[in-house]
Amino acid sequence: MSRSNPRVLSTLERAGGFASAQEVYRLMQREGESIGLTTVYRSLQSLVNDKIVDVLRRDDGEAIYRLCGEAHHHHLVCKSCGDTVEIEGGAIEKWAKVMAEEHGFREVGHTAEIFGLCSKC
Amino acid sequence: MSRSNPRVLSTLERAGGFASAQEVYRLMQREGESIGLTTVYRSLQSLVNDKIVDVLRRDDGEAIYRLCGEAHHHHLVCKSCGDTVEIEGGAIEKWAKVMAEEHGFREVGHTAEIFGLCSKC
């Protein structure tokens, strides 16, 4: 068992929102940090074990990580131009919580996205 | 664009619950069906496009498919055993509509999923 490399965590923080292991790695490289991809993966896994970060899956199956507890938001995405608006999801949080309780689920997280055509398109 | 091979759909039905592309393939082989893995993938994709099957992700990132039962619903998925409960999302529908209006979006759809640990895990 290895412990997490602190620079990985700090990079994930700086990334804001979600980032995949590959993205964290590329980001660190671009910033001149000397680190191996393996270490990035190991560190992220360790952070997940310690429940310091959440892990989700993108549509394509790539794992994306995010700081636990970080105020998370949802997205409103335009199908046509790809423009994205960050929106708040108070209603969702409540819904997720209620549904989870109703079915005896614990440690729940959720994903929610809205997509459509923005006013310009 | 290829159309779905009907044997793939029928195998997915017979599998009950969720099955990954690899599982559908193995199942068909075991039953003596002559089919290629590529065709299984293509057929499943096509079924997803036609909204005949749902696709989700297991914890390990593998895509799992299942016949789309009813109309529009959301999922409560166990991260550990993959058990899935279909839940109703009235709150979400409303939230999506309000958020879309607020930002001038039209023709909106949405995705929402909750995941956690079920009572058995």
Place this chain on the structure above:
DNA sequence: AACAGGAATGAAAATCATTTTCATTTGTGG
């Protein structure tokens, strides 16, 4: 300071699901 043993690191190879390529087969209308 030198040393030992364990943890951390990363390059390269291995894995595994999924996608792409491409040559072959099949089916259908003319």
Place this chain on the structure above:
DNA sequence: CCACAAATGAAAATGATTTTCATTCCTGTT
């Protein structure tokens, strides 16, 4: 029967993730 499009599948390519393993880095101990 022929031509042409769609379907098929074997093999290669892709891409994320994991494993292997040799090396480096710590840290506590003589």
